[in-house]
Amino acid sequence: MKARVHVMLKDGVLDPQGEAVRNALGHLGFEGVGAVRQGKVIELDLTGSDKAAAEAEVRAMCEKLLANTVIEKYTVEIV
Template identity: 85%
Template sequence: MKARVHVMLKTGVLDPQGEAVKHALGTLGFTGVEAVRQGKVIELDLTATDRAAAEAEVARMCEKLLANTVIEKYDIEIV
């Protein structure tokens, strides 16, 4: 079983990397970009066979290590 975790900064948290990407896109001539938010995707190969147990385990991983829950939110996708 595979899990995919999408981690993004929470709304209202400044995103300097996103701003840098937005600026670089403008410099390259892409004028239609109003805002950029940058995040990360983490893929995990799991030995679990129970979907609900796998999702609960990945959520614990996110809470302890994969996401800084003070400033980041995460979504888990079991694939």
């Protein structure tokens, strides 16, 4: 089973990387982009078969390592 974690900066946290992408897109002629938020996707291969247990374990991983919960939010998807 796989888990997919999406990590994004929380609303209100400045995103200089997203702003740099927005500026670069403008310089490339893509003028219709008002804002960009950049995040990350983490895929994990899990050995268990219990989806509820896997989701709980991945959430614990996020709280301890994968996301900085002070400034980032995350979602977990078990696939």
